[in-house]
Amino acid sequence: EVILSIRDLRANVCGKTILRGVNLEVRAGEIHAIMGPNGSGKSTFAKVLAGHPTYEMTGGEVIFQGKNLCEMQPEERARLGVFLAFQYPLEIPGVSNLDFLRLAYNSKRNYQGLEEIEPLDFEDLVHEKLDMVGIDPNFLTRSVNEGFSGGEKKRNEILQMAILEPKLAILDEIDSGLDIDALRSVANGVNQLASSENATIIITHYQRLLDYIVPDYVHIMARGQIVKFDGKELALELESRGYSWILEETEAKV
Numbered sequence: 001e002v003i004l005s006i007r008d009l010r011a012n013v014c015g016k017t018i019l020r021g022v023n024l025e026v027r028a029g030e031i032h033a034i035m036g037p038n039g040s041g042k043s044t045f046a047k048v049l050a051g052h053p054t055y056e057m058t059g060g061e062v063i064f065q066g067k068n069l070c071e072m073q074p075e076e077r078a079r080l081g082v083f084l085a086f087q088y089p090l091e092i093p094g095v096s097n098l099d100f101l102r103l104a105y106n107s108k109r110n111y112q113g114l115e116e117i118e119p120l121d122f123e124d125l126v127h128e129k130l131d132m133v134g135i136d137p138n139f140l141t142r143s144v145n146e147g148f149s150g151g152e153k154k155r156n157e158i159l160q161m162a163i164l165e166p167k168l169a170i171l172d173e174i175d176s177g178l179d180i181d182a183l184r185s186v187a188n189g190v191n192q193l194a195s196s197e198n199a200t201i202i203i204t205h206y207q208r209l210l211d212y213i214v215p216d217y218v219h220i221m222a223r224g225q226i227v228k229f230d231g232k233e234l235a236l237e238l239e240s241r242g243y244s245w246i247l248e249e250t251e252a253k254v
């Protein structure tokens with residue numbers, strides 16, 4: 001089952017061309033890693049998929065479960081099952097995590113034509129997910145991300161993901177700023193949630209995360225294109241050789 005099919009995706013930011021023809025196919029049950037030097041367009045790619053208004057798609061197509069994503073608002077994409085964990089998660093003072101999660105969950109249910117969940121049933125669901133991803137219940141009463149450490153924000157995103165059960169999760173630099181324990185617990189959550197029914201795209205500059213979340217495929221993005229892809233061993237090669245050889249090897253193509 002193909003979940004995501006991207007052909008020749010092109011995008012601009014503030015009139016500047018960033019994505020220059022990205023191709024990617026993702027099937028159910030797969031974990032894809034997208035790596036690449038800083039400024040190569042990885043975050044732009046994630047934001048274009050999520051429908052961020054600053055990022056203008058200028059060509060190509062993005063088909064998600066048979067539907068054309070490009071014509072949809074970000075909220076509609078999210079309700080359909082596209083989840084983007086941001087590199088810098090938003091803080092929402094005055095809104096508790098529990099309320100935020102319930103709103104997001106009910107919004108998805110409304111979209112599916114289902115009734116809102118009873119608050120007590122939702123609490124049961126949340127506690128089940130907290131256990132699953134190893135998050136302390138005191139997260140629920142705190143304001144969304146307010147005063148959270150970097151690691152707590154990342155864990156909170158994993159919790160959001162566990163509640164929403166997206167078909168496609170896109171995790172942009174979910175490892176940035178994490179110490180090794182936080183990295184392990186975030187990776188463990190992602191691994192718990194990955195199943196034969198869904199797919200995950202992990203965006204990372206460093207190989208380290210991929211010691212904990214083992215991808216099926218590794219793609220290298222450079223200058224707004226995926227210039228190379230292979231199995232998980234490609235990440236190890238990058239670890240030892242860096243990115244420059246790929247840039248040189250692919251220069252002729254770009």
Ligand code: ADP
Binds near residue numbers: 038
């Ligand atoms: P990566 O995530 O691979 O480091 P980005 O997608 O963040 O790369 O950035 C790719 C290029 O797009 C960079 O040159 C960056 O400066 C530019 N860019 C990204 N977002 C914006 C923005 N909101 N405004 C202006 N330029 C941007």
Ligand code: MG
Binds near residue numbers: 038039043
């Ligand atoms: Mg960057």
Ligand code: MG
Binds near residue numbers: 043173
């Ligand atoms: Mg980035």
